[in-house]
Amino acid sequence: MRLLTSLLILALSAVAQTTSAPVVIKGEGCVVVAGLQFSPSGGELARECAFGPIQLFDTTTYDKSRTFRSEIDYTPQLTGFAYSPDGKTMAIARNSAGALIWKADDPGKPVQLEGKPLKPFFGVDEVYALDKSLHVLVPPNPSSDQFASVLSVDYSPDGKLILTKHQNGHLKIWNASTWAPQGELVFSEKGNSALFTALAIAPDSKSFVIGDQNGLLHIWNLDTKSEVRTVPSPGGMTQIGYLTFSPDGKILVAIHQGKRPSDAVAMLWNTADWTAQSMPGYSAAAFSSDGKLLALGGRDIKLLDTASRNDFRTIKAPVVTQGEVLSDSAHPNQELPYSITALAISPDGATLAIGCPGSLRVLNLKP
Numbered sequence: 085m086r087l088l089t090s091l092l093i094l095a096l097s098a099v100a101q102t103t104s105a106p107v108v109i110k111g112e113g114c115v116v117v118a119g120l121q122f123s124p125s126g127g128e129l130a131r132e133c134a135f136g137p138i139q140l141f142d143t144t145t146y147d148k149s150r151t152f153r154s155e156i157d158y159t160p161q162l163t164g165f166a167y168s169p170d171g172k173t174m175a176i177a178r179n180s181a182g183a184l185i186w187k188a189d190d191p192g193k194p195v196q197l198e199g200k201p202l203k204p205f206f207g208v209d210e211v212y213a214l215d216k217s218l219h220v221l222v223p224p225n226p227s228s229d230q231f232a233s234v235l236s237v238d239y240s241p242d243g244k245l246i247l248t249k250h251q252n253g254h255l256k257i258w259n260a261s262t263w264a265p266q267g268e269l270v271f272s273e274k275g276n277s278a279l280f281t282a283l284a285i286a287p288d289s290k291s292f293v294i295g296d297q298n299g300l301l302h303i304w305n306l307d308t309k310s311e312v313r314t315v316p317s318p319g320g321m322t323q324i325g326y327l328t329f330s331p332d333g334k335i336l337v338a339i340h341q342g343k344r345p346s347d348a349v350a351m352l353w354n355t356a357d358w359t360a361q362s363m364p365g366y367s368a369a370a371f372s373s374d375g376k377l378l379a380l381g382g383r384d385i386k387l388l389d390t391a392s393r394n395d396f397r398t399i400k401a402p403v404v405t406q407g408e409v410l411s412d413s414a415h416p417n418q419e420l421p422y423s424i425t426a427l428a429i430s431p432d433g434a435t436l437a438i439g440c441p442g443s444l445r446v447l448n449l450k451p
Contacts, residue, residue, distance in 0.1 A: 091158060091363040092212070093192065099225065101104060102103025105235060105443070106402060106445045106446060107409045107445075107446040107449045108402075108443055109131075109141065109146055109207045109208065109443060109445075109446070110138075110204075110207040110408060110443045111133075111204070111205055111207030111208075111329050111444075112201055112238055113132035113133065113136045113137060113206070113443070114131065114136050114137070114139075114207075114339065114443075114444070115136075115409055115441055115442055116133065116134040116135075116425060116427065116441065116448065117131060117133060117134075117351055117410065117425050117426045117444065118131060118132045118133060118134040118372040118426065118439075119131075119132035119164075119165065119394070119426050119437025119439075120132070120370075120423065120427060120437045120444075121165065121166070121167060121426035121428055122165060122428050122429070122430045122431060122435075122437070123140075123167050123171055123188070123443075124142075124168075124169060124170065124171035124431065125171050126143060126430045126431040126432055126435075127140060127142070127144070128143060128150075129141045129143050129146075129344060129428070129430075129437055129442050129444075130165055130167070131437075131439070132164070132165050132426075133191070134164040135206070136162075137151055137152075137162065137205075138151065138162050138165045138176060139151050139206060139208075139401070140174075140210055141208070141444075143430070143446075146208070146446065147210065148168055148196065148206055148208050148210035148212065149206060149208045149210070149211055149212070150191075150192045150211075150212045150213075150214060150337060151192075151195075151206065151211055151212070151213055151214070151216045151444070152176060152186075152213065152214050153213045153214060155440050156389050158256075160177055161178050161179045161180075162178055162179075162234050163177045163178070163179055163198035163234070163236060163429070164176065164235065164236035164237050164249075165177070165179035165185055165232075165237070165344075166237050166238055167188065167206070167239070167441050168188070168240050168243055168260065169239060169241055169242070170240050170243055170244040171187060171188055172187070172188055172189070173185055173187060173188055173218065173260075174187075174188050174239045174423060175187045175239065175246060175250065176234055176235040176237065177236050177237045177249075178234065179233045179234060179235070180233045181220070181234075182220050182221050182222045182234050182248075183221040183234045183237045183246070184216055184217035184219070184221075185211040185217060185218045185219040185220070185221070185246075185263070186217050186218055187218050190214055191212060192212030192213050192214045192215075193213050193215060194210065194213075195211040195212065195213050196213070198273075207350065207443070207444075210421060211414075213241060213249060215311065215354075218265050218267075219258075220291075220401050221234070221237075221246065221248060221258055221263060224234050224243060230250065230252050232315040233250065233251045233254050233295065233322075234248045234249070234250055235249050235250065235251055236248070236249040236283060237249075238283060238284075238285055238308075239260065239285075239306065240285050240289040241258075241285060241286075241288070241289050242282055242289040243260055243281075243289050244260055244261070244289065244320075245257055245260055245266065245289070246258040246260050246261065247259065247285065247292070249280060249283055249285065249377075251297050252272075253270065253271045253279060253280055254268055254269065254270055254271065255268070255269040255280075255283075255294075256268045256269075257269070257306070258289075262342045262388070263433055267309050269304065269309055271294060271302070271311060273357060275309030279296055280294060280296060281295055281296055281297050281323055281324055281325060282294070282295035282324045282325060282326055282327045282328050282338075282339075283327065284327035284328055284336065285306075285329075286329055286334040287329055287331055287332065288333060289306065290305070290306055291303060291304060291305050291306055291312075292304050292306060293324045293327055293336060295323075295325075295326075295327050295338055296323075296324065297322065297323040297324075297423055298322065298323070299316070299317040299320070299323065299324060300314055300315065300316055300354070300395070301315040301316075301317070301324070301338065302315075302323075303338075313358075315353075315358050317338070317340065317360075318360065318362070319362075321349055321351075322340060322341070322342070323341045324338050324339065324340055324341075325339050325340070325341040325348075325367075326338070326339040326368070327339075327367065328370070328371065329345070329371075330371050330375050330378070330382070330390060331371060331375035332375050333353065333355060333372065334354065334355055334356065335352055335355065335378075336351065336352075336353040336355055337350055337351070337352055337353070337369040337371075337378070337388065337441065338350070338351045338353060339351075339366070339367055339368065339369060341367070344383070345367050345422065345423035345425070346383065346423055348366060348367035348382065348423065349362055349363065349364050349365070349366070350362075350363040350366040350367075350369055350380050351363070351364070352378075352393065353400070360391060362370045363386075364449055365382040365383060365423075365425065366380040366381060366382040366386070366426060366441065367381065367382050367423045368380070368381035368382070368424050368426050368427045369381070369392070369427060370427040370428050370436075371429070372427050372429045372433045373429070373431045373432075373433065374433065376389070376390055376391070377389070377390060377429065377433065378390045379427050379436060380427075381392050381401075381423070381425075381426075381427045381438065381439075382401075382423050383401055383421075383423055383424075383426030384399065384400055385397055385398065385399040385400075385401060385424065385436070385438065386398050387401075390413055399436075400423075401424060401438075401440075402417055402438060402440055402445045404420045404422060404441055404442060404443065405417055405419055406420050407419050408441070408442040408443055409415060409441045410442075415429070419432065422440065422441050424438055424439060424440065425440075426438075426439030427439065429449070433449065433450070434448065434449055435447070435448060436448075
């Protein structure tokens with residue numbers, strides 16, 4: 085009897101250590117995943133598509149999503165998305181239409197998918213459209229300044245402020261409760277959006293970092309609204325496409341873009357002395373909510389212990405075929421070489437979302 089019990093325990097242990105198969109969410113309208121975010125509760129996953137929609141997937145089944153009515157009609161308009169830290173509101177950057185604030189608990193209205201191209205485009209069985217925004221943060225002088233369009237939107241971690249990045253090189257600060265403007269910072273007067281390429285707000289909400297097309301980091305103080313330091317990247321690396329802080333603010337990850345995705349480099353900056361560790365070949369990064377885990381994505385996915393910077397697990401990148409990305413491909417079963425463009429870890433640390441060409445993969449990290 086003891087032997088039988090022991091064998092049963094071993095069998096159950098083996099089952100518990102088996103990682104579940106990945107969830108695959110396809111959608112031909114999202115060839116490049118520009119960003120991934122879990123909602124603060126973990127009940128929803130947002131996928132930002134370059135030149136396409138922003139979809140909010142229900143993480144219980146992944147068979148339905150919410151989207152924005154303006155997206156369905158004018159998909160190229162959307163350029164950024166953010167959840168508020170308390171999960172009560174959402175914000176989208178909509179170019180010349182400014183930044184739009186939405187109620188996060190609005191379930192949306194069902195969109196009929198039968199007989200229309202929307203189903204393969206969104207990759208789910210049900211889509212619910214959000215119709216009306218809660219508030220609109222209008223860009224400065226929208227009628228007179230053609231470069232005032234909003235390109236990205238971010239909430240401060242304490243939830244008190246919203247920062248909007250504009251095409252004219254300005255950064256506008258808004259009160260997240262009253263929607264009143266709190267200040268405007270000028271990063272560039274040249275009206276070239278490429279000069280100002282990435283933004284991350286520190287976890288203490290007292291400062292933020294701007295990355296530019298020349299690979300420089302610009303540290304700004306939110307109270308004084310002034311730049312306090314510029315940090316050059318070693319080796320003459322160029323454009324910074326993405327920035328993210330560890331939850332304790334001690335590490336800043338900067339993703340430097342290259343001519344090809346495989347040329348990307350992840351720089352892990354120590355914010356105490358601004359020394360950096362280089363991780364070539366990685367084009368995406370995400371921290372777990374407790375800060376203990378850092379995921380880097382490129383041709384594979386590397387999981388690092390944040391404290392020691394040692395990698396303890398490497399996950400092979402999911403296989404993507406030409407048929408998943410191009411419906412009229414002559415070789416639909418041929419594997420497509422690519423680098424992962426976006427990662428996100430769920431608040432409970434159990435799920436890893438991976439941005440792949442033509443699809444979104446969701447993996448279980450827990451045994």
